[in-house]
Amino acid sequence: MRLRSLSVALVSALALGACSSGESSEPAADAKACAPSEGNVTLTYTTWIPGIENVVKLWNDKNPNIQVKVQTGPNGNGGTYANFFNQLKAGNAPDLGHIEYDALPSFRVQDGLTNLADCTEVTAAKDQFVDWTWNQVSFGEQNAVYGIPQDTGPMALFYRKDLFEKNNIPVPTTWEEYAAAAEKVKAAGGYITNFSQSDISQFAGLSWQAGGRWFANDGTKWTVNLQDENTTKVANYWQDLITKKLVSAVPPWTTEWDNAYNTGQAWTWVSAVWGANSIKSGAPDTSGKWAVAPMPQWTAGGTVAGNWGGSSTAVFKGSKHPYEAAKFALWLNTSEEALTALNKEAQLYPATKAGAKLPALSEGVEFYGGQKIYDVFATASTQVSPDFVWGPTMTSTYATASDGFKGVVSGTGTLLDALKTTQTKTIADLKAQSIPVAE
Numbered sequence: 295m296r297l298r299s300l301s302v303a304l305v306s307a308l309a310l311g312a313c314s315s316g317e318s319s320e321p322a323a324d325a326k327a328c329a330p331s332e333g334n335v336t337l338t339y340t341t342w343i344p345g346i347e348n349v350v351k352l353w354n355d356k357n358p359n360i361q362v363k364v365q366t367g368p369n370g371n372g373g374t375y376a377n378f379f380n381q382l383k384a385g386n387a388p389d390l391g392h393i394e395y396d397a398l399p400s401f402r403v404q405d406g407l408t409n410l411a412d413c414t415e416v417t418a419a420k421d422q423f424v425d426w427t428w429n430q431v432s433f434g435e436q437n438a439v440y441g442i443p444q445d446t447g448p449m450a451l452f453y454r455k456d457l458f459e460k461n462n463i464p465v466p467t468t469w470e471e472y473a474a475a476a477e478k479v480k481a482a483g484g485y486i487t488n489f490s491q492s493d494i495s496q497f498a499g500l501s502w503q504a505g506g507r508w509f510a511n512d513g514t515k516w517t518v519n520l521q522d523e524n525t526t527k528v529a530n531y532w533q534d535l536i537t538k539k540l541v542s543a544v545p546p547w548t549t550e551w552d553n554a555y556n557t558g559q560a561w562t563w564v565s566a567v568w569g570a571n572s573i574k575s576g577a578p579d580t581s582g583k584w585a586v587a588p589m590p591q592w593t594a595g596g597t598v599a600g601n602w603g604g605s606s607t608a609v610f611k612g613s614k615h616p617y618e619a620a621k622f623a624l625w626l627n628t629s630e631e632a633l634t635a636l637n638k639e640a641q642l643y644p645a646t647k648a649g650a651k652l653p654a655l656s657e658g659v660e661f662y663g664g665q666k667i668y669d670v671f672a673t674a675s676t677q678v679s680p681d682f683v684w685g686p687t688m689t690s691t692y693a694t695a696s697d698g699f700k701g702v703v704s705g706t707g708t709l710l711d712a713l714k715t716t717q718t719k720t721i722a723d724l725k726a727q728s729i730p731v732a733e
Contacts, residue, residue: 328413328617334358335618339607340365341392342374344571345639349632353625360618362390370394371493371696372547375689378610382406387610389619394605395430396495398441399686401608402433403727407440408609413620416442422628426680427645431606441606442623443645445636447566448674449499449600452573454561455585455663457484465587469531472590476540479561485542487562488554489532491703493546494695495602500532500564501525502682503600504592509685515730518685520695520717521710527592529709536703543703552576564589566602567671570641574661581660586667588674599674601682604645643671687723694719 339350339362350362365388367374375397381387382404393401401407410416416439420428427443451466458465458475461482466472476486490496501508506525510517519525535541542560544550554560556577563569573584589599607623609616626632633649636642644650650672658664685691698712724731 328410328620330617331615335360335615337362337390337613337615337619337622338365338388339363339390339392339622340367340374340378340388342367342369342372343392343636343640343642344575348639349626349635352631352635353622357622360622362622369493369547370397371495371689371692375400378406379404379689382610382612385612387612389609389613389615390623391608391610392444392605393441393608394495394603395427396498396603396684396688398430398606398608399433399684400689402440403686403729406611408611408613408616408619409437410439410442410609410616410620411437413439413617415624416620419624419628422646422648424645424647424650427604430604431608441608442620442627444605444607444627445568445603445642445645446675447499447568447601447603448643448671448678449503449564449566449589449602450670450674451587451589452563452565452569452584453587454558454580454583456583457482457558457561466590467588468594469590469592473531473535473540476535480540484558485540485554485560486535487541487564488546488551488560489536489541489543489703490546491543491699492696494692494699496565497528497532497695497699499566499600499602501528501600502679503589503598504528505679507682509683511683512732515732516685516724517732518717518721518724520691520713520720525713526710529713533702533709536709547572556580566604567643567668567674568603568641570659570662570667571639574641582663584662585665586662586670588670597677598679599677601678643668643675685720685724686729687720687727690723691716691720 337360346366347364350364354361367377370393378387378391423443427446431441431443432438453465461478463475463478466475479486501524504524504527506522506528508520536543542554544554555573556579563573591598607626609619609623613619628646630652633644634652634654637652637654644652655668656666658666695712695716698707698715699709701707702709702712721731
């Protein structure tokens with residue numbers, strides 16, 4: 295893994311934002327109360343991990359005094375994060391929540407997370423995780439832990455091996471070849487992929503691979519640039535495919551989206567390792583027909599990957615049982631039993647050092663024709679640049695970009711227009727929260 299410094303630049307600016315709003319960057323008062331509760335405890339946990347009920351059952355069967363009640367919902371940017379913020383405001387948030395690394399800063403700035411640094415078991419677990427993932431949940435601060443790392447999201451190319459072979463189309467290794475393949479796929483009656491109009495995390499991963507850098511912090515102020523040279527290159531590339539109608543643009547994570555992959559209308563998906571489950575569950579009729587290859591490159595012979603997602607299990611501010619919540623979150627994300635089950639149910643790629651060596655990750659996957667697909671993602675994880683920094687208001691940034699992208703696929707404006715609007719709105723959001731921004 296090479297993402298070790300990913301969130302370091304975030305630290306000082308979060309502290310600045312906190313100081314300007316009267317908060318402290320020291321551990322929250324409730325962290326001092328990380329002690330066992332009296333009597334039996336029932337925790338609530340909201341997530342969108344497929345099959346999570348089966349994983350949690352393993353815990354509940356062995357821990358009668360600490361039961362976990364699962365609440366499932368749409369993926370984070372698909373509605374769950376908005377629900378979390380509303381619940382925090384109303385004072386009825388669940389004990390634990392599934393939060394991707396890019397969204398954690400938004401919850402941190404809003405003071406919605408419990409600092410678990412005073413939980414001895416949590417602090418002692420630091421060395422079990424890949425370094426960069428721990429930075430994601432601590433923001434590089436001392437005496438701060440705002441979640442337990444769960445998984446990572448190195449990206450690769452899922453493709454219909456049978457359709458490419460049948461139509462004599464080479465599997466693209468560059469983005470130029472990918473665009474050429476898109477023309478041939480369209481001639482064969484399909485789309486090379488679906489352009490996500492609402493989950494902007496994918497576009498962020500594509501920009502990340504290309505060298506785009508949306509946020510930077512010099513220790514004093516934030517710089518926001520969603521139109522840098524490399525992001526512009528990515529936006530223009532996908533705009534061309536959209537304009538030529540070489541990609542479909544149905545809303546992701548819908549029945550229509552699943553059907554496009556299940557019927558062979560969509561032939562590829564540039565996605566993260568967890569996407570293996572999305573295809574498997576959404577396109578069951580295509581078992582054995584898929585394969586995984588490295589991401590197409592901007593330069594022939596290149597070896598650069600992007601990252602999409604990666605998550606943590608956080609304990610929300612207001613939980614009456616932070617000790618028990620932290621204990622469950624550690625089990626969920628460190629025990630071989632839980633990590634194996636998470637991979638089996640949802641194809642999650644663990645954030646722990648030992649997790650990457652799970653026997654399950656060295657086996658061929660039947661749905662993918664017996665290919666050892668995790669070998670591809672293991673390599674990709676070493677090819678992700680550590681220099682992509684998340685801004686402190688990503689949920690708002692994504693929401694604005696999503697509105698713009700939806701307009702683009704409907705024929706209104708361009709991706710660059712949407713990014714320009716998003717940049718303006720993001721800067722306004724930062725200023726509204728008294729977070730210093732470089733002009």
